[in-house]
Amino acid sequence: MQRVTNCILINNNHILLLKKPRRGWYAIPGGKMEQGESIKGSVIREFWEETDLRLKNPELASVFTFTVYNDIALVQEWMMFTFVCREFSGELTDYCNEGELEWIPFEEIGNIPMAEGDRKIFHHVLSSDELLYGSFVYTENYDLIEYHLDQ
Template identity: 70%
Template sequence: MQRVTNCILIHNNRILLLKKPRRGWYAIPGGKMEQGESIKESVVREFWEETSLQLLNPEVTGVFTFTVHDQIDEFVHEWMMFTFVCHDFKGVLTEHCNEGILEWVETDKISELPMAEGDKKIFKHVLSKSGMLYGSFSYTREYDLLDERLDPYTS
């Protein structure tokens, strides 16, 4: 199972997002964990690689399982994602990111952006509640949401 980490950096009522070129969807900066790496080491490294910013005191806010299916019953692959939230950083944002375009977005505009449905649920939780969110999301290959289970439930 693949493991990934990402971080929602909130600063001055804005969130740093990555607009991916393939779909034009916004995503949370992060990426794949390396063998033997802790989830915190991974999120700090991945975030720095994409943004040139050093996260200060990121905290886990969600743990999720994602599955992708050809059809409802045909499993393709699965990964686990550890999502962090952070309010402090050091450094200067890079002008070029190989993964897409980095953009600071006002927190009240997040729900209007094109992104994966699961990410919308994660942002809703982070921006309106505290504590951990656990979940499982199932998608088609085209990333249409098939099913979700969240604890605590996020409508």
């Protein structure tokens, strides 16, 4: 099972997101954990690699499992650790090889294209400080089949 970390960086009622070129969907900056790496160390490294920004005091906000199915066959499975952070240093890079980085106002988060599970993550993070656990099941085209959230 692949392990992934990402971070919702909040600044002046905006969230830094990454618009992925393949689907045109917005995603939370982050990526795959390296072998032996701590979860917090991974999110700091991955975020910096994509944005040139150094997170200060990121806090774990949610832990999820994701499964992707082709009909009944399991195609992919991963675990995602999402952090929230409000402090950072550095200057945002002008170029990210993963896509376009954009500061999105809170009020636009519900209207931009993204995976449906991500909408549920944002709703929780922007309305609660509780740690959220859950699971999401998607088709290969990333249509959300079902999900379970547990605080």
